[in-house]
Amino acid sequence: MVLIQENISLKEFTSMRLGGPAKYFCSCSSVEDLKEALRTARSKNLPVHILGGGSNTIFSDNGFNGFVVKINLKGISFYETGNDVLARVQAGEGWDPFVRLTVEKGFAGIECLSGIPGMVGATPIQNVGAYGQEVKDAIESVTVLERETLKETELKNEECGFSYRTSRFKTHDSGKYIVIEVKFRLTKNGRPAFHYPEVRKIVETSVNLSSLADGKESLEAVRNVVLSLRKKKSMVIDPNDPNTRSVGSFFLNPIVDDAMLTQIIAVWKKSGGGTPVPTFPFEDKTKVSAAWLIEKSGFKKGYTVNGVGISGNHTLALVNYNGTTKALLELAEEIRNGVEKMFNLHLELEANVIS
Ligand SMILES: Cc1cc2nc3c(=O)[nH]c(=O)nc-3n(C[C@H](O)[C@H](O)[C@H](O)COP(=O)(O)OP(=O)(O)OC[C@H]3O[C@@H](n4cnc5c(N)ncnc54)[C@H](O)[C@@H]3O)c2cc1C
Known part of the structure; x- marks a missing residue:
């Protein structure tokens, strides 16, 4: 049974650290929890807000007069398919720890998205992007729970309506679905992408990439460049900054x-x-x-x-x-x-x- 708490301060759950209390708050670790939370909110006739890591969310000073449902579904698994790897990732996994894991395993495709805060389940919502990469280029499919019918559906990449910082989940289907799992297609033992001029310049001047092996070694070099650029711009969450x-x-x-x-x-x-x-x-x-x-x-x-x-x-x-x-x-x-x-x-x- 999912634990539903009352009058919970929301600012602790956001990177902005702003906002009043949620009337009801629960953290869901399974799809069954999610369904129960949605049914309870419906029985009380209250609105539901889906919360990931709160790094793109600003709550009102008055808080939220409804249910805030925090996504806490966990699990990552990898499957090899030819030269590629498919990663199945539950929505409540942290985005950057997942990126770090793929880099460590030598899987290319999301290394320039290092350091972006938040959860995996939020990445398709605004098609997160940075330094010349966008998550849409690595997403194979997005599995969603329809809030009204409680039906689960796997949407292929081309069904997600991805574009610059947007998707169907942010536009015509805003509020319709909860993302429960994302599948990524990555390249085994891959070369990093660094088309973005700022990254390319540093990689070319400070890292002798041609001397680095494909996979982990070269991907880590690019990840480190991206992280240091982001830190200089205060784009990596740091409680001391x-x-x-x-x-x-x-x-x-x-x-x-x-x-x-x-x-x-x-x-x-x-x-x-x-x-x-x-x-x-x-x-x-x-x-x-x-x-x-x-x-x-x-x-x-x-x-x-x-x-x-x-x-x-x-x-x-x-x-x-x-x-x-x-x-x-x-x-x-x-x-x-x-x-x-x-x-x-x-x-x-x-x-x-x-x-
Ligand atoms: C320091 C900093 C740097 C950042 N840099 C970048 C960057 O380089 N590029 C970039 O694109 N963004 C960036 N962001 C924005 C943010 O990190 C991303 O948008 C991230 O994907 C938000 O994830 P979250 O889990 O925190 O989402 P939240 O803030 O919790 O939610 C964002 C939206 O997605 C919805 N949502 C969340 N999870 C789900 C789910 N499972 N199902 C359905 N809807 C859901 C929420 O309802 C809300 O509408 C940055 C933010 C910060 C604070």
Whole structure:
């Protein structure tokens, strides 16, 4: 039987360390627990919020007037298939410990996603990505429990609607499913990927990759480069680094059409800007750096107001020093308004705000 607790403070369960209490809270270690929690919430006619590691979640200062269901399903197994390995991972396994394990075993495919906090089950939700890799490129399938029918279904990668920091689980099927297991296809004794210029530069200058063996040795070298880059930007959770009390990137990098891009460049030139606008091609459009837009709209790293601020190490990360959710959302609005005024562009939130 699942233990249902009342009036539980939510801030301890999030990386932002913000939010009031949950009316009901339970931690589920099996699919049966999950079904029981969903049935109980239904019998009380209360909403349910699914919580992984809380590293992309901001709860309201008033908390959540319903059931917060924490995913705690555990288990990892590997199966060889030709040159590949299939990893079956339960949703409540920690993401980075799983990445570390695959690197140690010499399995390539997710090494650049080292250091991302949170649970495996949340990775398909926003298709986590960093340093030129996205989880969608390694996901074979996602097994879900449908909240309404309590039916389990395995969705193939192509059925998940993955795109930049999104999926069907975040868009048209938001709130419909609970991810219970993810299967990854990795390459046995593989070479690391390091297409991202910042990673490539360090790997080429500091690591003699050609002297390193395929598999564990070379994958570990790239993992270490990624972790050290992330640490410098306060992107690896560290209780001793107050800049890590964040949700990582607070805003998405906007994807714009040619007309919008021309407008951004024109505004920038008119304001006296000489350097090029940092952009990345994205399908038939262009992704623009949200951090750059924020800085050029007048918001600097380290800007602090009412106990919250912009990280001293990363413009895209908003940080809670000793503030409230209200103060954080006001700061987010101030930044959005500033960017809108300067570039006539609306920034979308990457983080999940739950009230
Ligand atoms: C310091 C820092 C650095 C970060 N860097 C990155 C980065 O480089 N790239 C990146 O993409 N993200 C990054 N993030 C954001 C975050 O770590 C990821 O989005 C991560 O996948 C969230 O996992 P979680 O378990 O903490 O999710 P939570 O915050 O608990 O949940 C996030 C969302 O997913 C839903 N959810 C969680 N688990 C399940 C489940 N099993 N089934 C259904 N829905 C579920 C929740 O309801 C919520 O809507 C960073 C965050 C921090 C704090």
